[in-house]
Amino acid sequence: MSGPASPSLPDLAASGLPFALIARDDRTVEVLTGDVVDVDLLADIPLTGASGAPNEVLALVPFRQVRERGFECHDDGAPLRCLIVQDRASLPRDEALAQLPTAAVALENPGFDIADEEYAQIVRRVIADEIGRGEGANFVIRRDFTAGVSTDAATAALTWFRALLEHERGAYWTFAVVTPGHVAVGASPEAHVSARDGVVTMNPISGTFRHPAGGATPETLSEFLRSTKETEELFMVVDEELKMMSAVCSDGGRITGPHLKEMSRLTHTEYVLRGRSRLDPRDILRETMFAPTVTGSPMQNACTVITRHETTPRGYYSGVAALFTPRVPRQAQQPGGAGEATHDLDAPILIRTAYLQDGRLRVPVGATLVRHSDPYGEVGETHGKAAGVLGAIGAVPRDIEAESTAAGSEVIDEDAPAAAPRRLADDPAIADLLASRNGRLAEFWLNPQGSGEPGPFEGRSALVVDAEDRFTTMLAHQLRHLGLEVEISPWSEVTDAQIDAAELLVTGPGPGDPRDVSSPRIRRMREVVARRRAAGRPLLAVCLSHQILADTFGIDLAPLDAPHQGLQKSVDVFGVPASIGFYNTFTARVPAGTTRAGEAEVAADAAGDVYALRGPGFASVQGHLESILSRDGMTTLQRLVEQALSPVPA
Incomplete structure (x- = not known):
């Protein structure tokens, strides 16, 4: 479709050929046509043609691709x-x-596939059986709004795309993708990951404010921004995406924000994460599958929990639409420069999206469940998200008064494009509320990292054992800033020889009950900790591994009365106060006032919950010093590494 002639969208729809329409700004619509190829793996995405020339490729990546990561x-x-x-x-x-066509697309027998009360029961089970048993900090469980559609699929796609262009605002991508037997039309608010000229960006969005009838105001939004649940929900997904950034970026990633993502019927809170990477964009996409905002954390166990509580497959929901665009590296753009062409990546999450296949409309929506979720509040959130999509595409009545308020005008014509929005973020009180959130966060992740000076442990090395929580990637990044050369090994692959040879062994966090020896992962982590302790070699144990280490000293392990998932606490770590983020459901517990257990010195709160241990050649911590919630994370980590590396008396 190159050349002077503008494409006719109705003719394109009538042709039966595959196409995509993408609006990434408020000025233009990109029209893409070509051939459709289905592949098995992300590595198979054909970025190079038969002639060796680079291809531009738009890939719809389904949720099932998490199998590539073993999930x-x-x-x-x-x-x-x-x-x-x-x-x-x-x-x-x-x-x-x-x-674009304007006639409404009629829906037949619309409704949710899971009744409200049944969904509320699922919420209760996830809180009690998953979060309450240490399986993770938060989980996203979906339900689908479904209906029959008799309108031609391509015509329906154009109609809904037009409605989204007219009536939705604040979307990162507004799009329609029409391929044989399948249509996807949406307005995704969230850029999952992009890579441009070596800079990787992620955009965690969490917390959903449903605009009241008549539209949002600074007063109603302020109440939402003061919510502990909504604030902690955002912090948890930032932590989870920083795990991914630390895996793909040499500089680990830096966060900016928070910001508001203001849409027509919903407002979200968000951060932006940026770092540098030289990875192939397909590898970046693989290492970041998929956003915790639509799965949960820790990611691997979140997929297991989703499989337990969602009885049907997700399809493309929570996957991504990934546009790979050829570019020439900077060095090849200079006179006499050389370099191979590569690709930029732009990949929004497939949420707020309607799917049409075999005459059935499906709009999947999910709620993020955390330790203090209200079941009926989460039911309401799914209604709000579904109504946001359905109202935008004209499938259900729109809140015209809300659109008028959002657009900053007295009256709005339902069939006219939205006027320029009046941003709630411009209100000084709202801006102050947003900015105040960063006062709780670690400066390490907010500021440029590193002074260029050698770290205090320069020339030394560490092996980090991953127990299925990629907090280990953030922890490894911090250890590298302290000067250590760091390798990460999964619990299922680490060998006894590696355990014995490591100069410093760091046993990491992970989900589950530390007492559950029926779990192969828990059993292996117990073997790793016991082997290292028996050798008397330097050991640092974190969270789950801290609990396992405590057990070797005869300290009791027990579930907390209320999970500490995403909780920030100020504790005394062997005489030094520290603000640390906690993600635990279980705890090591001693009688109140206990300060020693065998050769281990114990740091515990007034109730006897143990948050740190230290002794000759070892140290441990219950909290996550790598978390954005750990304002004193780096200084505390340095102290504990020093303790673990201190010579063991003969």
């Missing part, structure tokens, strides 16, 4: 679908609107 899921066989772009054009937004 569980209901496998529905949804294809990793690639549109290999042969032609692209850009239409002015107004010209695109003039070509």
Whole structure:
């Protein structure tokens, strides 16, 4: 579709050929056409054509691709679908609107596949059986709004795309992807990951404020921003995405924000994470599958929990639409420069999206469940998210008064494009509330990292054992800033020889009950800790591993009365106060006032819950010093590493 002629969108829909429409700003609509190829793996995405020239590719990545990382899921066989772009054009937004159909698409027998009370029961079970038993900090469980559609699929796609362009605002991508047998139309608020010229960006969004009838105001939004649940929910997903950033970026990632993501019917809170990486964009995509905002944390166990509580496959929900665009590296752009062409990546999350297949509309929506979730509040959140999509595409009545308030005008014509928005973020009180959140966070992740000076442990090395919580990638990043050369090994792969040879062994956090020896993972972590302690070699144990270490000293392990998932606490770590983030459901517990257990010195609170141990050649901590919630994380980590590396008396 290159050349002077502008494409006719109705003709394109009538042609039966695959196409995609993407609006990434408020001025233009990108029109992509080409050939569709389904592949098995992300590595198979055809970024290079038969001639060796780079391809532009738009890939729809289904949730089932988490199998590439060894994670569980209901496998529905949804294809990793690639549109290999042969032609692209850009239409002015107004010209695109003039070509798009306006007649409403009728829905037949609409409703949720899971009743409200049944969904509330699922919420209760997840809080009690998963969060309450240490399986993770938060989980996203979905339900689907479904309906029959008799309108031609391509026509429905154009109609809904037009409605989203007109009536939704604040979306990162507004899009329609029409391929054989499948349509996806949405307005995703969230850029999961992008990579441009070596800079990787992630955009964790969490916390959902449903605009009241008549629209949002600074007063109603302020109440939402003061919510402990909503604040902690955002902090938890930032921690989870920083795990991913630390895995793909040499500098670990730096956070900026928080900001508001203001849409027509919903407002979210968000941060932006940035770092540098030289990885192939397909590898970046693999290492960041998928956003914790639509799965939970820790990610691997979240997939297991989703499989337990969602009885049907997700399809493309919570996957990504990934656009790989060829570019020439900077060095090849200089006179006489050389370099191979590579690709930039732009990948929004597939949420706020309607899917149409075999005459059935499906709008999946989910709520993030945390330790103090209200079941009926989470039911209401799914209604709000579904109504946001359905109202935007004209499938249910729109809140015209709310759109008027959002657009900053007295009256709004339902069939007219939205006026320029009046931003709630511009209100000084709202800006102050947002900024105040960073006072709780670790400066290490907010500021440029490193002075260029050698770290205090320069020339020394550590092996980190991952117990299925990628907090270990953040922990490894911090250890490298302290000067250590760090390697990470999964619990299932680490060998006894590696354990014995490590100069410093760091046994990491993970989900589950530390007493559950029926779990192969827990059993192996117990073996690792016991072997290292018996050798008297330097050991640092974190969270789950801290509990396992405490057990070797005869300290009792017990569940907390209320899980400490995403909780910030100020504790005394052997005479030094520290603000630390906790993600634990179980605790090591001693009688109140106990300060020693065998050769271990004990730091515990007034109730006897143990948050640190130290002794000759070892140290441990219950909290996550790598978390953004650990304002004193780096200084405390340095102290504990010094303790672990201190010579053991003969």
